[in-house]
Amino acid sequence: MLSDLLSVPFPRNKFPILFPSIMHTHRLENINVKKAVVLWRDPRDIFISEFYHSTHFSERNNRLLVQKTRSAIGYSDELSMDELMINFIYYKKKQKGHKNWINFFNKFYGNQMYIHVKYEQLLEDCAIILDDILEYYGASAEPQLIKHVVEKNTFKNLTGRNAGGEDR
DSSP: OHHHHHTOOOOTTSOOOSSSOOOOOSOGGGOOOSSOEEEEOOHHHHHHHHHHHHHSOOTTSOHHHHHHHHHHHTOOTTSOHHHHHHHHHHHHHHOTTOOOHHHHHHHHTTOTTSEEEEHHHHHHOHHHHHHHHHHHTTOOOOHHHHHHHHHHTSHHHHHSSOTTOOOO
C-alpha cells in the first residue's frame, strides 16, 4: 500500500535496491535504516504466518524455502496439523542464525526513531494508519486515493478468499 501511495518500487522477496523503495523484511534487526515502520503482531500470528509462508507454495514466496522446509519437517498429507506444527517448531529452533521475536522486541519496542503500528490497528482503520505513516515520511495523499489503495489491498481482493480461510 505504501508503494502505491509513495510511488516507489516494492521489490518483494529481493534484496533492497539502491534507490528509494519499500523493503519488507523480518530481519530488520540487522539492517540500519533511517526510517522504518515497525509492524507489531501477536507472536502466535507471526508463527502461523511463517508456517504457512514456509510450507505452502504461492506466487509470493520462495519455492526453494518451501521445498527445504517441507523436507526438513517431514511434510506429508498423512501428518496432522499438530504434528506438522511441532516439527516446524523444532526445525525453527535448530536453525542457526535465526533471530527470534524476543531479540526483535528488545531492539525496537519503544524506539522512537521508528513509527510503530499494531496489526490490529491496521485492520481496524487502515486509512488513518496509512495517513499517519505518510506523515512520518513527510508525504501526503488525498483521502480518496488512500481509500482506493486500501480497498485494492484488502485480503479478499489480494487472495480471492475471506480472511481466516485456508488456501487449499
